[in-house]
Amino acid sequence: MPTADEPGPDALRRKLVAAIDDWRAELFAPVDPAVRAAMLTIPREVFVPGIPLADAYDEHSAVVTKRDAHGIAISSVSAPSIVAMMLTQLDVRPGHRVLEIGSGGYNAALLRELVGPDGRVTSADVDPDVVERARRCLAAIGCTDVEVVQADGEFGVPDGAPYDRIVVTVEAADTPPAWVAQLVDGGRLVVPLRLCGLTRSVAFDRVGRTLVSRGYELCGFVRMRGAGERRELRVSLDGDDVYLVLDDGQHADAAALRTALRRPRVERPTGVVVGPEEPYVEHLDLWLATTLRGFCLLTASERAVERGLAYPTWAGGGTPAITRGGTFAYRSWRRQAAGGAELSVLAHGPDAAELAEEFAEPHRVWGRDRRTAPPARIVVHPAGTPDAELPAGFVLDRPHTRTVISWPDAG
Numbered sequence: 001m002p003t004a005d006e007p008g009p010d011a012l013r014r015k016l017v018a019a020i021d022d023w024r025a026e027l028f029a030p031v032d033p034a035v036r037a038a039m040l041t042i043p044r045e046v047f048v049p050g051i052p053l054a055d056a057y058d059e060h061s062a063v064v065t066k067r068d069a070h071g072i073a074i075s076s077v078s079a080p081s082i083v084a085m086m087l088t089q090l091d092v093r094p095g096h097r098v099l100e101i102g103s104g105g106y107n108a109a110l111l112r113e114l115v116g117p118d119g120r121v122t123s124a125d126v127d128p129d130v131v132e133r134a135r136r137c138l139a140a141i142g143c144t145d146v147e148v149v150q151a152d153g154e155f156g157v158p159d160g161a162p163y164d165r166i167v168v169t170v171e172a173a174d175t176p177p178a179w180v181a182q183l184v185d186g187g188r189l190v191v192p193l194r195l196c197g198l199t200r201s202v203a204f205d206r207v208g209r210t211l212v213s214r215g216y217e218l219c220g221f222v223r224m225r226g227a228g229e230r231r232e233l234r235v236s237l238d239g240d241d242v243y244l245v246l247d248d249g250q251h252a253d254a255a256a257l258r259t260a261l262r263r264p265r266v267e268r269p270t271g272v273v274v275g276p277e278e279p280y281v282e283h284l285d286l287w288l289a290t291t292l293r294g295f296c297l298l299t300a301s302e303r304a305v306e307r308g309l310a311y312p313t314w315a316g317g318g319t320p321a322i323t324r325g326g327t328f329a330y331r332s333w334r335r336q337a338a339g340g341a342e343l344s345v346l347a348h349g350p351d352a353a354e355l356a357e358e359f360a361e362p363h364r365v366w367g368r369d370r371r372t373a374p375p376a377r378i379v380v381h382p383a384g385t386p387d388a389e390l391p392a393g394f395v396l397d398r399p400h401t402r403t404v405i406s407w408p409d410a411g
């Protein structure tokens with residue numbers, strides 16, 4: 001029970017929605033008013049019991065509900081800010097039939113509000129514990145008409161198909177055919193899709209056999225398990241403190257790169273200055289991934305930074321990098337007294353100077369021509385589509401799909 005000084009759930013819900021509004025205002029992307037209204041109604045604390053009420057309503061906190069034997073999070077109730085963003089992308093209308101892949105209960109309860117009495121919500125999770133938990137929490141708020149089923153989302157839920165909307169709330173490395181087949185033509189799929197190691201929540205519309213993007217935003221999710229599970233390759237450069245993450249099908253000369261880290265670093269400034277709150281990463285990183293051969297991510301822990309081993313743009317996260325033989329380069333920055341930072345490139349290895357320059361150049365192109373340009377267009381075609389039938393752009397081949405990422409003219 002909140003004390004007299006602590007706000008109760010109603011006040012916390014209003015505070016939550018106001019905080020999300022402020023965050024979205026920075027990104028010039030308001031939350032769908034229907035999603036705001038649903039968030040003001042659903043008691044999130046019921047879906048995340050056992051934590052302080054204020055934490056249940058922290059806009060940017062996901063609550064982990066299950067970990068694997070190694071301590072890695074495998075299930076969570078997503079952060080409200082991400083939930084609001086994805087539901088806005090999903091554009092749910094009253095009467096819609098919606099499939100949610102990855103359950104937790106909270107998002108399904110919001111969906112139930114959005115579709116109203118004439119709509120239908122099916123929520124699927126591969127994990128029986130999560131299914132049982134979601135059912136229990138939904139029942140606790142009297143939401144008994146959401147169907148929660150145990151199923152591997154890779155295959156959708158054919159029994160309830162077709163759907164007007166499908167929202168995937170677990171990170172996917174591919175878009176399996178069932179998602180397209182079970183979506184009405186013109187329907188929308190929102191999915192946290194891993195593209196060249198970068199995860200973006202992409203809103204797609206189904207157009208015949210293809211999915212055409214309508215927008216994307218940065219996000220992070222637990223990985224998909226089951227038939228669609230696809231792991232990235234981790235190449236250690238210094239134990240767990242510095243490592244590269246390579247996407248499917250990429251290779252690296254690990255021994256040579258480990259040696260390279262011990263060699264002096266070369267720095268190249270890019271001349272691109274970013275503001276403290278500028279949401280540049282969404283597009284810039286995807287731009288780098290689709291214009292550079294050998295793109296990957298470098299992660300360095302806080303400890304590695306303290307030890308002077310690496311200075312990525314943020315410790316603990318994936319910073320854009322490239323490798324070429326026994327040389328690698330990654331993005332760093334130099335903070336500026338006036339706020340903001342100039343992006344720079346650090347490189348190690350026998351060809352460090354050349355690779356640093358090669359990596360710095362697309363940063364400069366982005367800073368000059370693409371900063372305010374339209375975002376990438378992402379179109380997903382079925383695997384086996386001949387090259388001649390694909391639009392121009394960077395092609396990402398996956399077992400089920402050929403995804404083309406192209407950049408409209410800066411205009």
Ligand SMILES: C[S@@+](CC[C@H](N)C(=O)[O-])C[C@H]1O[C@@H](n2cnc3c(N)ncnc32)[C@H](O)[C@@H]1O
Pocket residue numbers: 074075076077078100101102103104105106107108124125126127130151152153154169170221222223224225226227228
């Ligand atoms: C971030 S949680 C979902 C959050 C939830 N939508 C909410 O209301 O906050 C991701 C879930 O996806 C589930 N998951 C992982 N692989 C899956 C798969 N192949 N099919 C269905 N669910 C899967 C996990 O068990 C986990 O519970």
